[in-house]
Amino acid sequence: MAKRTLGYIEIDQERCKGCGLCIDACPVNVIKFSESFNSKGYHPAEYIGEGCIACMFCYYMCPDVCITVYKYKQPVVTK
Ligand code: SF4
Numbered sequence: 001m002a003k004r005t006l007g008y009i010e011i012d013q014e015r016c017k018g019c020g021l022c023i024d025a026c027p028v029n030v031i032k033f034s035e036s037f038n039s040k041g042y043h044p045a046e047y048i049g050e051g052c053i054a055c056m057f058c059y060y061m062c063p064d065v066c067i068t069v070y071k072y073k074q075p076v077v078t079k
């Protein structure tokens with residue numbers, strides 16, 4: 001089934017403390033923990049690269065304001 005991507009997010013990897021709240025909040029499961037560590041020793045959250053619907057739930061959930069959400073003017077459709 002084709003996947004519609006309506007935007008994307010950027011996560012400040014150094015500020016992220018790996019609490020996972022954004023991962024739980026994302027309704028389309030497009031955020032995961034990175035396999036690498038940041039300088040504080042946390043596994044930061046990262047965007048998987050497609051499928052974001054720009055709902056901003058992650059933005060509002062993050063206690064450290066690490067996430068910026070961008071919305072495309074046109075949806076990107078991928079297989
Ligand atoms: S904006 Fe919404 S869909 Fe996109 S990563 Fe955040 S919670 Fe998920």
Ligand code: SF4
Binds near residue numbers: 018022023044045066
């Ligand atoms: S909610 Fe914020 S601090 Fe927590 S894992 Fe997500 S980006 Fe990192």
